[in-house]
Amino acid sequence: MPTGAAAAMVTVDDVRRAHARIRESLYLSPCSLSETFSELSGNQIFLKLENLQMTGAYKERGALNKILELTPDERDRGLIAASAGNHAQAVSYHATKRGIMAQIVMPLATPLNKVMATRRFGGEVVLHGANYDEACDEAKRRAKESGLTFIHAFDDDAVIAGQGTLGLELLGQTPDIDVVITAIGGGGLISGMACALKEINPRIRVIGVQTSRLPSMKAAVDAGHLVTLPVASTLADGIAVRRAGERTFPMVNKYVDDIVTVEEEEIASAILLLLEREKTVAEGAGAAAVAAILHHKINCTGKRIAAIISGGNIDVGILSRIIERGLAKDGRLIRLRIHLPDYPGALHTLTGVLAEHRANIVETSYDRKFGVDLGYSAIDLTMETRGNEHVDNLLTALASSGYQFERIQ
Secondary structure, eight states: OOOOSSOOSSOHHHHHHHHHHHGGGSOOOOEEEEHHHHHHHTSEEEEEEGGGSTTSBTTHHHHHHHHHHSOHHHHHTOEEEEOSSHHHHHHHHHHHHTTOOEEEEEOTTOOHHHHHHHHHTTOEEEEOSSSHHHHHHHHHHHHHHHTOEEOOSSSSHHHHHHHHHHHHHHHHHOTTOOEEEEEOSSSHHHHHHHHHHHHHOTTSEEEEEEETTOOHHHHHHHHTSOOOOOOOOOSOGGGOOSSOOTTHHHHHHHHOOEEEEEOHHHHHHHHHHHHHHHOOOOOHHHHHHHHHHHTTOSOOSSOEEEEEEOBOOOOHHHHHHHHHHHHHHTTSEEEEEEEEEOSTTHHHHHHHHHHHTTOEEEEEEEESSSSOOTTEEEEEEEEEOSOHHHHHHHHHHHHHTTOEEEEOO
């Protein structure tokens, strides 16, 4: 990765001052060894669980540091921020706790759980725009029009320094770490964190992860200048930023060793594995670092690696769909459309075959009118199974019994 010509805007001393300022108000999130992910990756994997912060994400660090640095006049005028969710909750919570009015502009498509949480923490929510960038433009317009104090989600020195305190915590918890991996959106977290890590221990590698649908920082680094990417939707809405930060870009150039991308299915798989194996709930952005590790985007073996679980504010509806898709991919949930002769007892015979092979029916639908031959019915069955080998055995048994069927994806 090229080194930037511009000097870093935030120093390790800025990060240290931010840490002294905010550490008494924040939860010291654990950084625990994951035996499961260590075995899967061939490295020692430590998970820094920032999803356990009060508002469910690391964003509290930067938001609180910025709020504590404001002048009395800036506080009295009230705050405004733009966010797809986590920065919104952080500003809302810490501003309200200190008696400061906060208005948050969120994209129209923001998951309902993040909107409701922001309101619950005391902020006034304004829904505007199709994405973060449009929400941010509206927040800046309102700040200028109403004299509100604007708090940027990532492109601000105080915010960057606050996020960097995560790096200081990591060094205290795992002083002999080799690699640190985190998601990148606009670059606030990785800039501050990489500055702290590299200035104290240059041997540590810092790797960023972006969704392949919106790799704005990677595109900027590759091009040598900031670029604005087309609008795209992604499961990792917390890092869905079309243009990286003016202040964060030179810091990423200076301190970050590599940026890799992950696909949507890889993020979904990481969310499911974190939930099932580690009992940890992560949102799309929060699971990006683990997705990169599990899908071999990081060329490391035998290293001590810290992965930042940056947030856990995932919509329960999305989580439900991820679980179902993951079960289907692993052969633990299957849906079949079976063509059944239309005579008394035919269904009983079919269920006998399924019961013999220990497939558990969880959902059925029955059709005698559409897309079936006369004398037949179509029955859609969703079944719990024990894995892909069990599915293969079940399909072989159905074929041997003379049933015609299709697997519904």
